[in-house]
């Protein structure tokens with residue numbers, strides 16, 4: 001074989017007709033991130049699963065970190081340890097677990113959950129945040145993108161320059177509207193009975209946007225129904241209640257010291 005024949009023996013280096021898209025060219029384009037649909041190549045089947053459970057996969061790690069970050073930003077790192085099995089009966093671990101199962105199943109089928117909301121009212125210190133943190137911890141482990149935020153913190157973040165770091169008000173809304181599951185802690189708390197027009201508008205926007213998009217939300221609150229209705233309005237609250245589990249978490253204030261402080 002002479003030199004010319006030897007060079008021609010490498011098929012992918014053979015002179016190609018101008019404009020011919022060979023497998024080799026396609027491979028180079030694919031590696032470079034080109035949009036192959038422009039060349040009539042069908043898109044590969046959807047490879048992004050709806051749930052990410054295996055934390056060795058970067059997307060799964062990112063979702064898990066999103067949850068952990070939101071708990072840290074709420075200064076609730078110590079609530080990351082709670083699981084359903086740690087809860088007491090009055091914290092309704094079975095209701096929370098059953099609801100989570102239905103959310104995971106709905107997500108797997110790209111369906112809207114049948115029950116969109118979980119409302120956990122109860123007295124101060126009864127264990128509401130703990131119960132909902134357990135829900136978030138378990139949901140995050142099952143591959144959902146979960147966020148936790150106190151209602152008043154959300155309202156602060158929605159003000160100009162109110163967000164942490166350089167997070168814009170727009171990004172704050174997007175983050176909480178788009179989460180698969182949002183835990184909105186202390187709904188309508190610290191409002192001294194008077195919600196501003198801003199608080200009302202922002203809360204309605206958040207709850208309504210999530211409801212319209214079929215994204216479930218869990219609420220905890222120290223208030224009774226009337227206090228919530230004053231902020232959300234009767235119409236939206238009825239829509240929230242229309243598809244909701246009510247998990248009343250009542251009991252002694254777990255933070256009360258055994259011997260009251262004398263001061």
Ligand SMILES: Nc1ncnc2c1ncn2[C@@H]1O[C@H](COP(=O)(O)OP(=O)(O)OP(=O)(O)O)[C@@H](O)[C@H]1O
Nearest residue numbers: 086087088123124125126127128129130131254255
């Ligand atoms: N099942 C449990 N077993 C032991 N300790 C618990 C349990 N649930 C909650 N606690 C503890 O009780 C304390 C109060 O719980 P938590 O913060 O959940 O109450 P809360 O109802 O959210 O209170 P608040 O009304 O002030 O928001 C926390 O220190 C928490 O660790």
Ligand SMILES: [Mg+2]
Nearest residue numbers: 128129130185
């Ligand atoms: Mg709480």
